[in-house]
Amino acid sequence: MNRPLPDVIADILSYHGAIVDKEDNSYFDVIVPPDVSDILNIPEYARLTFSNGETSDEAVYASYDSEFFVSIRNLFANRGKFTIAHYETYFPYMEKISRLLSENIAFGNATYRLEKNEIKDITYLLIYFKYTAVSDEKNEGILPVLINSMNLSVAPFENSINDIAERLKEVDFTQGHPKHVSLKILQSAYTACTGMIQARLKDFKKSLEKRLKRDIKRVYEYYETLKTESRTVIERKLTASEKQDNIELLTRKLDAIVAEQKWKIQDLISKYALSIKVEPVAILSIETNAPIFWINIKRRLASRLFPVTYNPIIKQMDSLPCESCFNPTEGYFICDDHLHIVCGKCLKTCPNCSKKYCMACHTKLCPKCKRNG
Ligand SMILES: [Zn+2]
Numbered sequence: 001m002n003r004p005l006p007d008v009i010a011d012i013l014s015y016h017g018a019i020v021d022k023e024d025n026s027y028f029d030v031i032v033p034p035d036v037s038d039i040l041n042i043p044e045y046a047r048l049t050f051s052n053g054e055t056s057d058e059a060v061y062a063s064y065d066s067e068f069f070v071s072i073r074n075l076f077a078n079r080g081k082f083t084i085a086h087y088e089t090y091f092p093y094m095e096k097i098s099r100l101l102s103e104n105i106a107f108g109n110a111t112y113r114l115e116k117n118e119i120k121d122i123t124y125l126l127i128y129f130k131y132t133a134v135s136d137e138k139n140e141g142i143l144p145v146l147i148n149s150m151n152l153s154v155a156p157f158e159n160s161i162n163d164i165a166e167r168l169k170e171v172d173f174t175q176g177h178p179k180h181v182s183l184k185i186l187q188s189a190y191t192a193c194t195g196m197i198q199a200r201l202k203d204f205k206k207s208l209e210k211r212l213k214r215d216i217k218r219v220y221e222y223y224e225t226l227k228t229e230s231r232t233v234i235e236r237k238l239t240a241s242e243k244q245d246n247i248e249l250l251t252r253k254l255d256a257i258v259a260e261q262k263w264k265i266q267d268l269i270s271k272y273a274l275s276i277k278v279e280p281v282a283i284l285s286i287e288t289n290a291p292i293f294w295i296n297i298k299r300r301l302a303s304r305l306f307p308v309t310y311n312p313i314i315k316q317m318d319s320l321p322c323e324s325c326f327n328p329t330e331g332y333f334i335c336d337d338h339l340h341i342v343c344g345k346c347l348k349t350c351p352n353c354s355k356k357y358c359m360a361c362h363t364k365l366c367p368k369c370k371r372n373g
């Protein structure tokens with residue numbers, strides 16, 4: 001899933017109002033707005049090059065090891081979208097935390113053994129997602145989630161930032177590098193967040209469905225009455241041996257009613273159709289250290305070493321992630337092929353052929369019947 005750097009840079013610059021003329025992966029030309037030109041310290045019209053050998057006087061070298069690359073982060077820093085902070089930790093004795101391990105970790109089809117523990121530098125991302133759900137009504141909100149970059153455990157962040165602010169120290173963006181941040185982490189947080197939002201919108205959806213049903217019933221009954229009336233008239237005219245032309249006219253009218261009923265109902269369905277938009281609005285990268293418990297998970301003859309963490313920010317064990325939905329429900333299981341940790345929902349039973357399969361291994365189709373569960 002890693003995109004080439006020139007693509008990413010082109011995206012970031014376009015996002016900040018630049019015109020990008022990109023033909024090639026080794027260089028491209030940009031016209032940037034004056035404020036961006038100042039922040040990046042490049043001319044408003046510039047050629048960016050990504051291969052070190054080909055730098056000329058006019059071209060700006062823009063690869064990972066360039067000054068330009070360092071300055072591109074300032075675009076975000078200035079807008080307050082991405083911040084790095086250090087979190088000063090203290091935690092209970094390891095023995096005390098170890099005891100929590102057995103209370104928190106269990107698999108429906110596998111065993112595990114604690115291999116070793118250690119204290120390690122670790123990064124959590126606190127991501128504020130904004131969601132907007134629109135149908136005939138609108139429902140929006142912010143959902144902050146905390147993701148552990150080491151094992152991708154995600155939890156809604158229920159504390160207030162003020163609860164932890166005292167121990168947070170902002171790291172100068174131009175000095176510090178965001179550690180351990182990858183697309184995979186952002187994707188996992190996003191996946192988890194969409195699941196949590198679905199749960200949050202349960203009542204909203206219920207009331208939406210209720211209104212839709214009510215309106216459909218109303219429209220359906222209205223047109224059914226028209227249809228019955230129209231049919232009665234046609235039958236009456238038929239028994240009265242009315243002219244064929246008149247009867248055809250009435251039949252066409254009935255057809256029109258049937259068609260109108262269909263599209264009025266279709267109309268209602270699209271009026272109440274729900275679209276949900278989710279986007280990150282701010283990311284706080286929290287660098288800290290935490291106790292790591294390496295457990296050896298055993299499933300049949302295979303085993304996998306996995307880091308379970310005590311979360312110093314929320315002061316409890318991080319729950320295990322579900323490596324498919326990242327928002328686990330219904331217990332934990334281990335998949336046979338890759339020893340993924342998946343939740344009860346994501347160790348799915350195919351509704352067509354009843355095969356149980358891991359949704360982290362098979363994201364779309366059932367591996368046996370190749371049908372969509
Ligand atoms: Zn799951």
Ligand SMILES: [Zn+2]
Pocket residue numbers: 335336337338339340358359360361362
């Ligand atoms: Zn799997």
Ligand SMILES: [Zn+2]
Pocket residue numbers: 350351352353354355366367368369370371
């Ligand atoms: Zn199947």
